Amino acid sequence: MVDPIRKILSIILPIIITGALLIVVVMHFYVSYVFRIAININALSSNSAKMQDIGWFVGIIDLFVVFLTVSVSLVFFFITMRRLKEFFAADIEKYLLAIESSSNHIIITDSNGLILYANKGAEKMTGYTFQEMVGNTPRLWGALMSGEFYKNLWQTIKYDRNVFCGEVKNRRKNQEEYFTLAHISPMIDKYNNLIGFVATEEDITDHKQVEKELDDARVATRNILEDLQMERENLSQAKSRDDAILSSIGDGLIAVDRDGTIIMMNGVAENMFGCGSGEFLGKKFYEAFGSEDERGDLVPREKREFSVTLTVGKKNVVTSADAYYYIRKDGTRFPVAFTASPIIFNDQIIGAINIFRDIATEKELDRLKSEFVSLASHQLRTPLTGISWTVDLFLRKEKLPEKQRKYLKDIRLSADRLNILVELLLSISRIESGRVGVVPESVDLVEFIKNDLRGCSMLFEKKKLTSVFTNHPEKLIAIIDKSLFDYIFQNILSNAINYTPKGGMVEIVLKIKEDSALLVISDTGIGIPKEAQTRIFEKFFRASNAVMAKPDGTGLGLYIAREAVKLLGGKIWYESNEGGGAVFYVEFPLAVKSLQGKVGLIPLKMFAHK
Amino acid sequence: MNKIKIIIVEDDEILARVLYAELTDAGFKVLQAFDGEAGLALARSEHPDLVLLDLILPKKYGFEVLEELKKSPDTKDIPVIILTLLGEDEDIKRGLELGANDYIVKSSHAVAEIIEKIKNFFAKKFNPQIEQEEK
Structure with a gap:
């Protein structure tokens, strides 16, 4: 607020002073005139000669004062004029100064593109001095864009008389390339003549660099995202494949985590247990289903296959040896053969997996087979024993000629051999059935x-x-x-x-x-x-x-x-x-291990004392 | 002295016939049954000195016959020797557990050996000294 007042005062004061002085001069003439009449009257009346002398003196001083006053008012007049001029000239100078000191590159050319003016920003940006630029065209640092670009540029500014705006690649005097955002406007005078162009350019190299980096970063991010997406698809594909493989296993499959919670169970297993899809998931295995031995006694939790397999610090693979049954949801049971193994990840047991199958059919077959063998051998041995015993009886009771006795003994021997063969087969059947x-x-x-x-x-x-x-x-x-x-x-x-x-x-x-x-x-x-x-x-x-x-x-x-x-x-x-x-x-x-079994081998009878 | 009475419970006629002939010749009084039920009835009515009991029998299995004989106070003291063809340790064990006095695997022995075994059984029974000596 102070500055405008001072400015106005600095203009108004000299005007007032000049005006005041001029008023003083005019007033002086008026006063002097009245004064002179008065003197003249006085002079007429009295001492006129004397009065005339005084009039001379007063006139000279008066002239001097008037001269002085007019000079001073002239000085103030000039001061006023200058102040006025300054007042009106300040804005334009400011514009010029603004243009001059703008960090943007500003040049003015004639209608042919010859440089008339270039500011300090342009000197700094291009690296050329104003002197070097004058009379040249901006081709000095430009001309790096395509011909099409320049054609379009000239069309816009010269013929269409529109503002051109665009990114331009330039080269400094030191050959360093840089990018600018250029605005080129045609200058039209009041007679509608194109008198030249004004071009401002802003260095956007850094901006472009940042933009490029941003763009690169964006591309990189997109690549990473794409990779991630692809990886995820691959993973999900691999998982689906693994799932498919696991669910296609013809045997039952149950996997538990470290705590014995069921984390996976395939359809075969669910069918075997008669439970719904996913029904056992999340349950502890020992709560989900029980297991029994041959006699129907429940297997205690610590002896269950998963418990043994999950034992810390050991890599126990448990295979069902004796009769082992799983209990279905409805309480019935089925015999199983299983293999439970720990799931090792990074040397740690993270769970266990159990593959099992219903061996009811096999058990039945096994039973039928051993039943058949024992029945067959029984059936074979009964008539064989009949032959042997009858021959024995015959030999004992009848007094037969030696030749006939020989024949009977041959029959007896053959029956014995057949008997031995049956016994051997029975022994093999016993061994092979693991009994x-x-x-x-x-x-x-x-x-x-x-x-x-x-x-x-x-x-x-x-x-x-x-x-x-x-x-x-x-x-x-x-x-x-x-x-x-x-x-x-x-x-x-x-x-x-x-x-x-x-x-x-x-x-x-x-x-x-x-x-x-x-x-x-x-x-x-x-x-x-x-x-x-x-x-x-x-x-x-x-x-x-x-x-x-x-x-x-x-x-x-x-x-x-x-x-x-x-x-x-x-x-x-x-x-x-x-x-x-x-x-x-x-x-x-020297000390053999005992083995539970139902039968022994049928002893050979080659020695008389047996 | 009355003859020692033996009941043979054996479904195979030929084996039964040979045993019958051999045991009769050896001086025993022999009665025969060809199935489990008949054997049990015969043992109850005749109170023999020995029952030779086959295991696989029609109508009633040998083990059942044995079990029933041993269950009744009237017949529980009748000695039983099991005649078997199976020779399965489990069968023999079960037979002895159920109170059989001995067992004979038929096919493992000539008939003379079996007769010898039965004779020995009675020799031990009537003269425990022999058993003592063997031990």
Whole structure:
């Protein structure tokens, strides 16, 4: 508020002063005139000469005063004029100053584009001085855009007389390129002549850079988003595929997390349990379904497959061994075979998965099979026993000629052989159905073997074979299943006797090897041909030379013997050359493990004392 | 002295016939039944000194016959020897648990051995000293 007042005062005051002075001069003339009349009157009346002298003097001083006053008022007049001029000139100067000091690049050209004016901003932006620019066109720093661009530019400003506005790429004097936002306007005078152009340009290089960076960032973000989206699609596709794979498993599948909460259950499992889709999800497995043993006793939670599998620090894979039942939603039960394994992620157990199937059909088949075998063998053995017993009775009661007795004995022998075959088949069926148990008891094997050898001394005598059993400890107490050991020993020994020609020798060696016992039975028999060596323990397999030596062998003995050795937790092997005898080795633990089973092997009856 | 009375409960006629002949020749009085029910009835009425009991029998299984014999105070003291073809340990165990005195796996023995076994059984029964000696 102060400035405008001062400005106005600075203009008005000189005017007032000038006016006042002029008024003073005019007033002076008037006063002087009146004064002169008065003097003249006085002079007429009195001392006129004197008065005339005084009039001269007064006139000179008066002239001097008037001159002074007029000069001073002239000075103030000029001051006023200048102040007025200044007052009106200030705005234009300000505009000029504004243009001059604008940081934007401003140039004025004539209608042909020749530069008439350029401000400091233009000098700074282009790097050229005003002197360098004058007389040049803006091509000095421009001309980097396409021909089309410039054509359009000139069309707009020169012919259409419109404002052109656009982004322009330029090059500074130091060859550095930069971008500007240019506004070029035609200047039209009051006679509608195009007299030139004014162009302002704003450096938008930084802006463009930021924009470019923003754009880059946007593109990058979009790429990331696209990647994410793609990844998510891939993941969901992979998940759907995994889900499809899991749900296509023909067996039941239940997965639980670390706490035993069911997190996955496929349709097969849901069908087996008779529950709705997803009904068990989120429940603890032990709340969702129970499990029982054969007798119908509930399996306690800590012994359940998942509990064992989830035990911290262990990687327990649990497979159903004995009869195991799951209880359906309706309370009925079904037998299962399952494999439960921990789910390991980053070395941590994060849950467990159980694959299981309903084995009702298999159990039924198994039952039918063993029922069939035992029934079949029963059916076979009854008539066989009938034959044997009747022959026995016949032989005892009737006094028959020797020849007829011989025939009857042949019948008896054949029936016996058939009986043995049935027994072997029954033994195989028992082994293969896993029903043979191991009942360990304390046995002195030295005494046991001696006893067996005594029992078959007749067989040795008949073939003129020597038996040697001298290489053994005084006593060898083993915790072993007597019938299984007996079976193995008799089997190998009878092979040695059967396949060793007259006059040969069978040697038995028994020794302790750390916590195992080693039984060695060697003979001087026909040996095992090379081509038969890999197959000698196969069911029904018989080596060619064995068939020649003993046509009625079954090919089952060594197979069962090997299975029996397995039951003892031992191993059996041999060394042999065709014609060079055979050495069979049986190694087994001194204390065998007990195994629950329903039946034993049917003992061989080659020895009289049995 | 009265003859020792033995009842054979065996459905296979041939086996029964051989046993009958052998046991009669060995000096026993032998009665026969060919199914479980008849065997049980015969044992109840005749009070034999021994029942030779097959397991797989028509009408009534051997185990049931055995169970019923042992349940009744009247017949629980009649000795029973099981005749079996199965030789399954479980059957033998079950038979002995139910009170059978012994078992014989038929197909594992010549008939003479079986007769010998029965003779031995009575020898032990009437002369416990033999059992003592064996032990």
